Amino acid sequence: MRIIAAELSHETNRFSAVPTDLAAFERSGVHRGKAMFPALQNTATPIAGFLDAANEYDFDLIPTLAVWATPSGMVTKEALETLLIELLRGIASAGKVDGILLGLHGAMVAEHQPDADGYILRSIREQVGKRVPIVATLDLHANISQEMVDHADLLIGFDTYPHIDQRERAREAGSAIIRIINGEITPSASLVKPPMMPTSQNMATTGGPMAAILERAFRIEEVPEVLNVTVAGGFPPADVPECGFSVIVTTDNDPALAETLSWDLANFAWKQRDDFLGGVSTWDEAAAALRSIETGPLVLVDIGDNPWTGGPGDSVELLRFLLKQQVRSAAVALVKDPESVEVCRQAGVGSPVELTLGGKIDELHGRSLEASGYVQTLSDGKYVNRGPMHAGVQVDLGPSAVVRIDGVQVLISERAETPIDLNIFRRHGIEPTEMRILGIKGKGHFRASYEPIAERVMLVEGPGITGADLSRLTFSHVRRPIWPLDPDATFEREIG
């Protein structure tokens, strides 16, 4: 049996001023053909899970293209078309294949295709025809469309946030595609989208509303006719009609049951919606926490400029706050600022520097900080994640520097990245467990690494396009009414 493996994923923040072009994908790492598997086989990613299934069920997995870019603005037409054509050619040149395994995100928006994931699936379907099954994994923040459901045989979403089950869900996809090819199952999916668009600060699957919804989803998965239940919280800043919450129930050839169960779960999710609100502290509360911590670290997370939600990564508001509070023993990751990195490289380790730091990319993430410090570390910005999330994945921040400004060690990098992994600090000579305060940009993925070492975790919201306050964003394309933009939105089952 011969099955194609591919990944083509991006989470697009339409409010970002940074377009996602081909160069952005190339920078994040494109794995082509035979180079794909050695690079990704020991990582906590979908491709590794497809490989696990190939080993378990003894089929030939054919590598084509695996590409991902840091969340950012609209994907250019050129980028999507170039990558998609490359993928379609890779599939065509593989000759006769029995199935296609795909890693998609589900919240990609391209200039010419707002539902880029639906477009990718449709394009593959048009090329391979109905005979070849397509099974795709999706991110828990996918904005799932009917088009995506229509052109895939089965969609399997991650069940965790932080997404630590990517490899496991991909292995599940590999197992399902074998059963489809062998004629053992005939998936029948029902997608229901309640009119709700929660932000993700309270979406962790370790507790709270998403955990309750998933618990119900897992109970539904125990029904013998049910093949899969996928719950996706959605990604509001994609600003597309499909934005928001989605439930898919896929049964073995029982559309009526899929419909009943998906509506049941969507109604349950709708009733939990208010629990997705809140979870963000004020700056005054953060200041009080700085004074009251004992051993530390206090992990302070600015959700307003989270690179993995499409933030530029160059806001210095959290750093400005910590300096104003005159903290000691603090480390901050990170500030994207290639110019400042260059100043540090010219100066050299141990030298004093005067920096105009951050706040340069747009007008939405606060102004620059005039700061004097000295260069503590210079690096090439490369390290490997220890996990659990994205364990084994190589990260490349580009040339980077740590500058000490008063009591704060600040990591400055050429590229934007969310510091989800403790190795971002360790690579730069900072032991995170020994710091009293860690100031990071993030939203939810940081929890997998930081919660086990933190005395306390607090979210704050600096200026920016990635936070919990949706009133900062002017939506043009989401369907209305939708909660919480329209608090009076209602959800009733449509008849007929």
Ligand SMILES: [Zn+2]
């Ligand atoms: Zn996600």
